[in-house]
Amino acid sequence: MRDRGISSINPTRASSRRSSFSIDVILFTPRGKQLAALCVRADDPRARERWLLPSDFAASDEALETAARRIAKDACGVEPTWMEQVGAFGDGKRHPADVDLSVAFAAVVPADDAAAGRAERAWFGVSEPPALAPRQRAMLDAALAALRTRMDHAPIAFRLLPEMFTLSELQVMYELLLGKRLHKASFRRALQATSLVEATDEWRSEGRGRPAQFFRFSPRKRRGTGRGVRFDLL
Amino acid sequence: MRDRGISSINPTRASSRRSSFSIDVILFTPRGKQLAALCVRADDPRARERWLLPSDFAASDEALETAARRIAKDACGVEPTWMEQVGAFGDGKRHPADVDLSVAFAAVVPADDAAAGRAERAWFGVSEPPALAPRQRAMLDAALAALRTRMDHAPIAFRLLPEMFTLSELQVMYELLLGKRLHKASFRRALQATSLVEATDEWRSEGRGRPAQFFRFSPRKRRGTGRGVRFDLL
């Protein structure tokens, strides 16, 4: 069994029984000042689109998330450090594999792990995605949106950083994930208010400028009362 | 073709080809001071759970959302006024229909429309749900959570009210959907700030107390800059 599950539409895979729905993983990694998503080359040169999302079928009795982790690891070599389901996509939009339904998962891997890339795959900045089949394009867009909306409930940024990090590194990661600049003082105030990080006694040595203190993720939390509503419609 | 699609696991349905995944609809309606979800009686008396979520299979080439609307209408008689996909559920948790995968949709119908109930179905307050199969129970919980988190992006409360409504009615609807009390002055300030409603020249006549002005939904909007982050983890 060689090269199993690398390509999106390659039916030679681990499971004995092929389910009628695919699992597609949108794998993000920080690249430069932007997020990048992993795509794999289409085997079939007649395919209209030359790039595909990592995709496969779930084995019998294989949990959706387990399958998604396997697909992600097959695609980039390491397990993602965060993953969450985005939703199910069907609705006539064409999919490389000939399936009625595809379940999309958004996942992230740290930048260092993402570096190990073979030839048949490539990272694309999210602002310049390659031509994808319509359904996969919809899944990519939805995954990015889901990633950004879930950043305030899941420790996604922390899963992209080493265990110890400086507050500037954390802010840069937030900015990269959200795709917008953040205010330094407000960012640190909000951090302190939620007690999300704790200071260590280590300091960064390298580089110019004043040394930065290292922090670590420490999610002890108090709940907000939450008496308000947010109207963000349209 | 009689009684088609009423029961969750009844395979006598409209589509010619049975897909391998089910579509399950969690249909909410305001009932008293609480949200209620619609369940249907299990046909099979040997079933461990006596209640099921409205569920069916998608026809070939039937869009997911179209199928979900059909299932909702079959279950309660009218089309839901708002609906959104919650996600795909599998993962070994047992489902009444013997399918690997189920796609959950959250939907709402106004209280008046929901009144027309036949014997084989019932509304259950979300705080006292009936015994459901594990996967359907998970879908119900997820649907309620999704409904509440999406309230600030979708006009769900407005879809549960008549075209003209008072601000007190709107606030009560928000409180019912969110499951918590809101502050009157802040609620109205936030409404005014977003220009979500516009006043009409009609006033409520019935009832005691000072008459209330009627408003209508008018979603002209300006975008917020959104320079901040929200840390709500854990």
Place this chain on the structure above:
DNA sequence: TGACATTAGTATCGTTTAGATACTTATTCG
């Protein structure tokens, strides 16, 4: 060595926002 660039981190200020409280207004009921 000493000015300068660079990066980290803090202080201060004005503005906005949210919740609490209490008030005014307009109607029904008795």
Place this chain on the structure above:
DNA sequence: CGAATAAGTATCTAAACGATACTAATGTCA
């Protein structure tokens, strides 16, 4: 008429946010 009831407003305080400017600690380079 006066009490009850509900709608709607005003005012105050505290917290949050963004801007700006400041201090602090390091490396670079003349």
